[in-house]
Amino acid sequence: MNMREKKKLKKSDLSKVQFPLERLLNIKDLTNFIVFPVFLALLNRLPFLSLPSKPFLYFVGSAILWYIFAERSVRSNRYFNLHSAYRITFFSVVSFGVFVNSFVPSLGDETLLPEMTPIFLSVSMVTILIGYQEGIGSGLFMSFLASANLDNSLETFILLSVVVLATALTTRAIERRIEIARAGFEVSLIFVAINAIRMSLQGESINAVDLLIAFANPILSSVIAIGIIPYLEYASRIYSNTGLLELGNLSHPLLKNLSIYAPGTYYHSISLANLSEAAAERIGANAILARVASYFHDIGKSKRPQYFAENQQEGMNPHDNLTPSMSNLVINEHVKQGVEQARKYRLPLLVEDVIKEHHGTRVKKFFFHKAKNIGQEERSDDFRYPGPKPQFKESGIIMLADSVEAAFKSIKKPTPAKTQELVEEIVNGIYNERQLDQSGLDLDDLEKIIEAFTRVLMNMNQPRIEYPKETTEKVVSINGDSNSKQDIEEDRREQNI
Structure with a gap:
């Protein structure tokens, strides 16, 4: 190889190197790392029509936590590299979850925000359709956004994170749709127990209304998930194990x-x-x-x-x-x-x-x-x-x-x-x-x-035992030479007479 060919080879190698700034300006990475988490952060505040008290921390934290929790789990999933439908479906379900997690609590008292946040719904859908790690990652990110609605309350983040982990664990190996309802019931018990423990440790009186909402939330969310998942499967062609079993x-x-x-x-x-x-x-x-x-x-x-x-x-x-x-x-x-x-x-x-x-x-x-x-x-x-x-x-x-x-x-x-x-x-x-x-x-x-x-x-290929042969009277035949069963029965009647 002469010097001219070596120089061309070096130039071609350099052209393949991606520097950090060049990578940042990549449209796909820009969308995945910055545009989408910022969009979710804005969507989370849409029902309130205002930004949180610390907007810089809110938006920067959203981008960082999206990368740490969600994007890293997605990048390890082989199917995301095969079909864009996986990322589109993932983004769609998370967007739906972020909006619902914000909209439903906005209808009630702000003090009931953790209990009214239907985070089971979106986390269960992601876990069942896409995967366990993706469910946990997106769920922790949604817990951060929900906690930001209470001025970045660490207590709310921890409370919802426990629900996220419980949801992902109980829905990770779903094979029948009724098991989603059972998972909702199990998470309801965990949600009630965590709230009761929180109230006791903080010296608060046990509020029956809070516990009732915490109990009903995952159960109602599981019913909605059972109804939505088949439509998502048909639209995205990403099937859960339950959907696969129905096909099989x-x-x-x-x-x-x-x-x-x-x-x-x-x-x-x-x-x-x-x-x-x-x-x-x-x-x-x-x-x-x-x-x-x-x-x-x-x-x-x-x-x-x-x-x-x-x-x-x-x-x-x-x-x-x-x-x-x-x-x-x-x-x-x-x-x-x-x-x-x-x-x-x-x-x-x-x-x-x-x-x-x-x-x-x-x-x-x-x-x-x-x-x-x-x-x-x-x-x-x-x-x-x-x-x-x-x-x-x-x-x-x-x-x-x-x-x-x-x-x-x-x-x-x-x-x-x-x-x-x-x-x-x-x-x-x-x-x-x-x-x-x-x-x-x-x-x-x-x-x-x-x-x-x-x-x-x-x-x-296991061999079977050979059964002893017995003489059997032939009453059925597919050719036309033998008598039908009806004729044989008539002959028997005549002989008996």
Whole structure:
């Protein structure tokens, strides 16, 4: 490399460096770090139509605490980098929460501000839809804004922060909507207890009205949350575990359609779901997402099911009449069709991602070698799936399970040793192809996934005992040669007479 090339390289490296001022002037960061927290601070004071007594501390504190509490938790969430809908939904729910937390107390006595602040509502919605850490972070920020309405009262901030932590803890693993109401009841008891302790320590008389409002607040908020969350799921396509479970009950029109027109793919998806769920549980990923995404990962095959091996009858393969390049296009089409169906039926964004990612950018080796064998000069890149590669753990698990489930059918007499060897070979092959680089799965995860796959595959293949055969009188037959049940019964009556 000559000196001129080295200078060009140094200049190109310098151009990639982002200095602090340049980063501050970045529109995205400017919005996330300054504009939005300031907007929330103004929204918090809107019902009062005035600024707090210390506006500088209020606005600067809002920006700093937004970064410390909310923005840091958001930046660690992989899904926020995949879809802007996550940040939009997060901003929308927090804005709604800030306004409601300010508006409702403004309708009553200022002394009842902590008890009347419905902070359970917004924190539970963020926790259920997006995540536990995001719920706590946004909740602590909203506690600061609510406390600012009482001249930056530390007592109010601590009181509401306890409610925030209790809300996030009780709603972090919600799987049924009724559990939201139960969480509201539990937080109500905690809210009442904290208020009673506060009154006792400060030497105040126990106020029944305060305690009654503190008890009713989270319960009423939980009822409202139950009603709002389904609309948010449909609008944002960000589904809670509860919403995912409702999609995964196998009565969805797409799954019914798959079972009718592509039954082989349907049963492959059921087996895949068992593998993926077990592996996700083993490594601490979202097992519900893994199961439901497995159900829908191949819905595009219902358009042309006969072109996929699991739906073909013996001796009938339409690919025999197609060129390898045409077969390649037909196979790619099922991914495109699946994405279109996911958008039409507003399936979760992460399920749509799995549909696109479960093949990654792997080469269709069968058709590539077929093209080479007939003398066509084709590149391996021409036979790749469009991708992208898996972007999160559950998507990576489903890619592995998809290959493992298909290959397992080729073992005639599976044993634990044979099965584990097959699983290890497939997992190592996909890893060496660099398909899992962006999934977040590490080597420790892959070891646990191999163990889970092997266990589930062997359980699925357990032999059953052979029952003794008994002579049975034949009364039903689908061919037209045998008598019907009615005729046989009439013959019996005649014999008895």
